[in-house]
Amino acid sequence: MHDVLLGFEKFKDISLNDPFFDSLKSDYGEFAEWFQKKGDHQAYTFRDAAGLLDGFLYLKQENGPVADTIPPLRSSHRLKIGTFKINPHGTRLGERFIKRAFDVAIHLRVEALYVTIFSKHSALVDLFLRYGFVQEAVKHTDNGKELVLERRLDLVWNDVVRDYPRVPIGVGRHFILSLYPQWHSRLLPDSLLKTESSSILQDISHTNSIHKIYLAAMSGIEQLRRGDTLLIYRTADGGSAYYTSVVTSLCVVEELTNINNFATVESFLAYCAPYSIFSDSELRTFYQNKRYPWVIRFTYNLALSKRPNRKALIEQIGISANMYWGFFQISTSQLEHILQLSGDHEKTRSLVYSS
Template identity: 30%
Template sequence: MELKSYDVLSVKQMKFTNLDLNDTFFDSLKEDYPGFSSWFTKKNEEKAFVVKYDKAIQAFLYMKIEDKDEDYSIFDTKLKPAKRLKVGTFKITKNGFYLGERFFRIILEHALINKVEEIYVTIFPKREEQKKLISFMEDFGFTLCTFNKDTNEKVFVRKMNTILCDEPSLNNYPYVDRNKDRKYYLLSIDALYHTKLIPDSIIREENPDEFTSDITAANAVQKIYIGNYRISPQPGDIIIYYRTKPAGDNRSARYATTITGFGIVSNTHRNIASFNEVEKIVSKRTVLTEEEIKQKLLKSRYGVNILKFYDLYSFKKRPIRHFLLENEILNDNDYPTKQITEKEFDLILKEARFDKEKIFI
C-alpha cells in the first residue's frame, strides 16, 4: 500500500514495533477484540498513522488494501468483488475528537492515491468515541452496508469516483461535479494565517513543528475565512488560495507570493457586525483570536464577511504571482481577491501539474 507522509499537525507514520501495546490507549481495543494483542504483535514492521500529545496517543489509524479476491463471507451480506481500502483499526480518544475530520481526510487521500473503488470500516457502536467516529463517517458519505456475523460489528462503506449528493457536501469529499456551473475566485490569504488555516499548503520556508494538532481550525476540512473581501462567491464555487508575501521576505511579491491550492465554497455570510454572531457562525474553525475578530469588526463600517469552504487540494508545485502576471490572470493594479475564468483556473492547474480529472468527475 502506498502511504503519504504528512509534514504538519503531529500526524506521524510509526511502525507497530515502536508503539507500546501496554499504553492505556489500546485497552478498549483489547477489550473489544480478544485477538488484538497477537494481531498487533504480528504487524511488527507495518506502519500506522499516530498522533501523540504530551507523549500520550490521541489517535491511531491503520489501513490496508484488499483486492478483488478478498473473502467477505464473514459479513451478513457479502461485499461484491472490488479493490478496497480497509480501515483496519481506527481510534480517536475523547480528547482528540477535533482530529476526526483530519483523519477522514487522510483516509480519503489514501483511497485516491491507491486508486480503490471503495473504502470500508467495521466498527462497534458501543462507546462515545465509536459513536463519534460513526457520525464522522456519515458526514463523509459512508453508509451502513452490512454486519459482521461473528462480532455483530457494523460495516460502513464509502464509494469512490462518484458524486453522492448535491454540492456542496462533505458526502462528496474530495470530489467536484464537473458538470455543474460554477465560478472561480482567487482569495488572498495573509501569510501570517495561511498555514494555520490550510496546513497541507505549508511552504518550504516554514517550520512544520510550528503547526501542531492542537490548532483546532487546522484539523478541520471545512475552513473559515473572515474579512472584507469584495467578491460574492456562492456555495459550489471554487476558491483558489493566494498566499501573500510574508513580512520580512526581501524578495519581490512577484516571486514571494504563491498559489497553494483550492477549495469549494460551502456557505457565506455577509455584513456580520456583532461579535457574538461571528462567534456563533465560526465556532472553533477560525485561526483568528477573539481580539483579532473584534479588531476587524471595529475597522469595518458594515461588519465582516465570513466565507466557509471545504479544503480540497494542496498543490505540490506552487504557481507564483509572476505566472499570474505573465498569463494576464492578474495585472499589476489588481487586488488579488478577484473572480477569474474557468480557463484561467485550468491554466493554474496546468502550471501546478495537477490532473483535473483526479477529483473533477
C-alpha cells in the same frame, strides 16, 4: 494547546502497552496478536507534546470483493480504514484523520474507502456518515456485530460535504483568494511551504478541521455561493511576489454570510470559533467594528503538489499582472491549467464532477 505531531510510525516502534489501546483490546480479542504481527507496517499516529498517543490510523489498500460481510461488497480497488481511534479533546482531530484517509485514497486513486465499526461508537459513526459513508453491510465475528460503512468515490451526492473531497468543477465558478502567510499556514496545515516549520501548527480546531472559516473585506467576495471553487493564493512574505507568492490549495465554498446577519456576538462566536484562525478576542473585535464583513466557510479539499507562483500565473495562465490580486474569478480552463502546473491534474480528474 499542544504542538501537532502527526507522524508515520512502524507498529514495532509503538508500545502496545500504551493505555491508548485499552479500548481496542477490549473491543477486539485478537487485537494484541494482530498488532504484534504488523511489525514493519506503518500507521499514522498523533502524539501530544508529552509524546503520548492521542490518535492512531491504519490504512490498507485492497483489491477485489469484501467477502466477509453480509452482504459482500462488490469487487473494487479500496482503501480499508483498518484502525481509527482518537482521544476526543475538542480539537476536531477526527476530521484531520478523515482528511488523511481521503488524501491517501486520492493518491492511490481508489474507487472507495470502507471501515467496520461497532454502533456503540456513535460519534465516530456520525463522523463517517457526515462525509458520505453509507452503511452497506454488517460483519459478524466473535467480537460481535459491526457496521460496514463504505464511501464510494465514484458516487456523487451533489453536496459539498458528503462529496468531500470531490470538487464540483462543472459549476464553472472558480476564484482565487489571497491569504497572508501568517493566516495561510495556520489555517491550511497540509499546504506548508518547504521553508516553513510544522512547529507553527497547533492541535486546535481550525488546524485539524476539514472545514475552514475566513473573514474578509475584499471587493467581489459577496458573489461567492455554495459549490464555488476556491484556489488559495499565499502572498509573499519578504521576497519578490513575482516568485514567492504561490497557489497552494484547492477548496470548495460551503457558505457565505455577512457579519451583520449575527444578532449577537455570542452567535457570531459560536459560528466562527471552531473553524477560524482568529482568537475569541479578535473575533469579538471584528464583530464590534465590522471591518471584515464577509464570513466564508469552505472545505479544504487538496494541498497542491507543486505551487505555481505569480510568474507562472501571469506568463502561463494569462492572469493580468496589473489586476487586484486579493480576490478574482478565473475560468474553468485556467483552473485546469493551474492543476496541470501543480502536477495534480491527473490525480484530480477522478475527483471533479458536474453539479
